[in-house]
Amino acid sequence: MPDLGSALSFWLTLVVMLFGLVLLLVPIFPGITVIWVAALIYGLVMGFDTLGIILFVFITIGMILGVSADNVLMGAGARRGGASWLTIIVALVAGIVGTILFPPIGGFIAIPIAIFLLELVRNREWRSAWRATRGVALGWGLSFLVRFGIGLVMIAAWLIWALSK
Numbered sequence: 001m002p003d004l005g006s007a008l009s010f011w012l013t014l015v016v017m018l019f020g021l022v023l024l025l026v027p028i029f030p031g032i033t034v035i036w037v038a039a040l041i042y043g044l045v046m047g048f049d050t051l052g053i054i055l056f057v058f059i060t061i062g063m064i065l066g067v068s069a070d071n072v073l074m075g076a077g078a079r080r081g082g083a084s085w086l087t088i089i090v091a092l093v094a095g096i097v098g099t100i101l102f103p104p105i106g107g108f109i110a111i112p113i114a115i116f117l118l119e120l121v122r123n124r125e126w127r128s129a130w131r132a133t134r135g136v137a138l139g140w141g142l143s144f145l146v147r148f149g150i151g152l153v154m155i156a157a158w159l160i161w162a163l164s165k
Contacts, residue, residue: 006046010162013042017158021151024144026104032066035059035151039158046165055161059154066150073143074136078115081135082128087118091136112136 020034039059043052075088083091091114098110112133119129 006165009042009045013038013158013162014155017155021148021155024147024151029104030067032063032147032151032154035154035158036063039154039161042158042162046162049165051164052161055157058157062150062154062157066147066154069143069146069150070140073146074111074139077139077142078132078136081132081138082123083115083119083132083135084122087115087122087132090118091115 016038017035020031020038022031023029023034024031036059039056043056046052048056071092075092078088078091079085091111094114095107095111098106098108100106102109115136116129116133119132120126123129
């Protein structure tokens, strides 16, 4: 029978991880990082055995992939939609500024607006601007699916670790 501290650590970590998973629905929110931090704190509190170290390395790789997925897939979607690299970089900066000024949805609003306006100015044609904007939106949707899947795998790896104790 596990002691109260172990049970509390398990359930608290699981709740935080599930919270991080749900918050992946909020664009720009680092839900993958929340899952990783929960696993790290669990390891620091409960200890890292050999299996824990191996699975935490796996969880860390998942976090790096999940954090990268947003930028790569959104940029690829915008590029596939016809956006220039300069537009993509400026839109990313606009997203960061938007998030800082109007958290948590400022970036979610700023990126597509920046893509559309910059491509409209560059091409002087709203259809191509809309294609690029749609591309970034599709990339964002795909990145959500990828991050959600990675988040589930990270939580499953942590569960294997936690339940092996």
